Amino acid sequence: MRLILHYLKKYKLLVFINVISVFGFALVELGIPTIIAEMIDQGVLRSDENYLIQMGLVILLISIIGVSMTILLGFCCAKISTNITRDIRNDIFEKAQKFTAHEFNQFGISSMITRTNNDAFQIQMFVNVLLRTALMTPVMFIFSFIMTARASLPLSGIIAATIPFIILGVFAVAKFSKPISENQQTSLDELNRISRENLSGIRVIRAFDNDAYEQNRFEGTNEKFTGYSKKLFKLMSLTQPVFFLLMNIAGLCIFWVAAHLIADGSLQVGQLVAFLDYLFHAMFSIMLFCTVFMMYPRAEVSAKRIEEVFDVDPLIKSKSETKEAKNETTIRFDHVTFVYPDGEEAVLKDISFEAKKGETIAFIGSTGSGKSTLINLIPRFYDVSKGTIYIDGIDIRDYDVKELRSKLGVIPQKAFLFSGSIKENICFGKEDASDEEIIHAARVAQAYDFIMEKEHGFDEEISEGATNVSGGQKQRLSIARAIIRKPEIYIFDDSFSALDFKTDAVLRHELKKETKEAIVMVVAQRISSIMDADKIVVLNEGNIVGMGTHKELLKNCEIYHEIALSQLSEEELAHE
Ligand SMILES: Nc1ncnc2c1ncn2[C@@H]1O[C@H](COP(=O)(O)OP(=O)(O)OP(=O)(O)O)[C@@H](O)[C@H]1O
Missing domain, CATH: 3.40.50.300 (P-loop containing nucleotide triphosphate hydrolases)
Incomplete structure (x- = not known):
């Protein structure tokens, strides 16, 4: 995070526009359900056509603003995340220029290449998702949660009861995925090293008729890398269904309680529609939060590997100016x-x-x-x-x-x-x-x-x-x-x-x-x-x-x- 924040500082204006567009987008998204609830309770139930047309136009206007904000948000996220990655790559390259063979040996050339390309790319993916969702998620969640509570306090209690389970699950996934991500990146270093050695030493390998040995070495490491990648994907693919299962259970409870509330007249249909819409937004923002959180361990591993390169203090230090030399060679x-x-x-x-x-x-x-x-x-x-x-x-x-x-x-x-x-x-x-x-x-x-x-x-x-x-x-x-x-x-x-x-x-x-x-x-x-x-x-x-x-x-x-x-x-x- 330290690394990402350091680079984000360079793009203050874009980050500011990003924040505005997130708020704009969230407010638009959340404003519409409120208007729809009003339309049902005041327009549909009282058959007020004028009111419905007026509100329809307001929804159209808000939607146009929403679309513009979403486009702006996408533009900012793409620009910031790609620029940050470019800067990281340039800085790694610049740092490496000052390395002696001793410092290169600490990492190995292949690992330096993986850090410059793959690790920087992981950061790019994370920053992109982070900028889209980091601000939007809490804004949308808090706002939707307040609105669901306003629509129906008993129903919002069911959501509140579900949240701790989701948070626990996300933390568990992050805990498991971090060591797998570390191993995945290390085995990628190894895979790159073997590929490099193989390709540059192809003549020696052929001359010594060692193709089979090299093939086995490569396949072994490739298998290892694939194994870690599979583990990560499995973990991720398990997470979503479990998340939806939790949501569906919460949904069932909500409908069951809502049916009783409507039957005894303490909840109106319009309120239920608004509640469900806000519920959708609250759940959507939790899902986005989960995505960011699940990407975080991987990005953290990559950021750590990049920071390791930046933290190296090269043995050779240059003076900014040379002393006046004697006129001799x-x-x-x-x-x-x-x-x-x-x-x-x-x-x-x-x-x-x-x-x-x-x-x-x-x-x-x-x-x-x-x-x-x-x-x-x-x-x-x-x-x-x-x-x-x-x-x-x-x-x-x-x-x-x-x-x-x-x-x-x-x-x-x-x-x-x-x-x-x-x-x-x-x-x-x-x-x-x-x-x-x-x-x-x-x-x-x-x-x-x-x-x-x-x-x-x-x-x-x-x-x-x-x-x-x-x-x-x-x-x-x-x-x-x-x-x-x-x-x-x-x-x-x-x-x-x-x-x-x-x-x-x-x-x-x-x-x-x-x-x-x-x-x-x-x-x-x-x-x-x-x-x-x-x-x-x-x-x-x-x-x-x-x-x-x-x-x-x-x-x-x-x-x-x-x-x-x-x-x-x-x-x-x-x-x-
Ligand atoms: N990067 C290194 N780290 C540690 N030891 C090294 C390193 N490079 C060379 N050496 C060691 O330093 C010693 C001198 O090596 P050097 O390459 O200077 O010899 P040389 O006289 O140039 O040999 P040649 O004629 O074979 O090139 C050798 O014992 C070598 O193993």
Whole structure:
């Protein structure tokens, strides 16, 4: 409710119009039975035709007002509920933009998608019904109840006696349905996760001939989800007949008592007609109330799941303004230690090094030695646990994150392309890039030739998951995407691994010309990719075990010598 109220505040005017139309609608609805009762007692029984015509016209006018109010009510409810859902989705998306991998892991990507789509939709349905009925129900009920009491006190006593049973029933349904709704949403998360994994890992599943296993896994979860949904529907479908049964019993009692009252002359037929009409409205409003109340537990579960996302305090906090930077391009790690938020041991230990404008600094080491972790600290995908990283003399935590990242051109280990054209993918690095800039970036990244071989050149569409380009082509496009930004610091995380040796060499040669004014940080497994670097940092189990040029390291770093020996022949090494 807190979440819904928070969003409702943004639409005060619409809510106000909504309230007016509810009152208008309720008064019109309830006014008509009063007039009809008058018409029967004064017009029909006394055969007063003029009176009947006059009252008929009043009913017509009131009905027109009623219809207009109902249309207005529907319009307001639809507008408010859809706008609120849109706002919730936008806010979840905006919040998620600030998440690090650690925060995403708390929910899982599939659950984030379910929360954004399905949970937000549950809120939309609830708000729509709530706005239609929340105000109308008490207004109509109280008014109709007073009117039924006015029409006949003994008969209204029967309604009053029925109400506690209805309220008890509604509370019981809400109590049972809440845990089922929670389980339903959780199993929907699971279903989405399995679908996602299945679809994106379809090749691996087929290659390992594991279709049957995956099918069973999916069917199991689907069955679970269906089970919870069935339980909910059963509960709901039980509720209505029981409700009507109660109503019918109350109706029977009412007619039985009414027959006696009319027989002994203490109740008129007109009064009974008015009573029945008000009774209908009272019951109708109770039924609406039950609908809202039965939807509430489900919406509450969804609201809680959305609030969980909003309540996360992202690890990375941005400064609104960056301190005045020194007029230099440097990057400096000063005794940096890092432990993953959900890890126990330090993955990087007391790391210190520096690189200046125009320099290339490379990182090498066995798998799991911490190379990717090290460079992921620079765009602040995570913050250091100890020590400081300085860019241009300023602690990176003192930057506005946007400004910090605008200095960087990151080419991740797993090249990722978006669905859209090749051109759009390259322009992701610089929205307003000219055609010349796009072509230049593609040429430097050695992507131009293969792009031109595509039927539509730069307008060729990249499919979802970039399945229509090869691994090496993906890497080159993501390199072009970084080049086009002309960043101050290039970060290549094993970004040449899918390239053949010749393309790798040409690309590095072309890059050298492009990056004269920048710092280039390269993580690589291949010695040949980094042996020209100005400085090579050798990592082992999170420690720096060697730092220097290729030649220096060959002489004084045993681990580097071993890596070199495993990749280069004795002859090649002897040349160094
Ligand atoms: N998100 C994470 N949470 C916890 N531990 C992690 C996380 N990511 C990586 N690690 C651990 O941190 C260590 C360093 O991983 P990292 O990816 O930095 O190594 P790397 O040198 O880049 O390896 P590779 O060459 O295989 O890419 C590994 O032991 C890894 O298991």
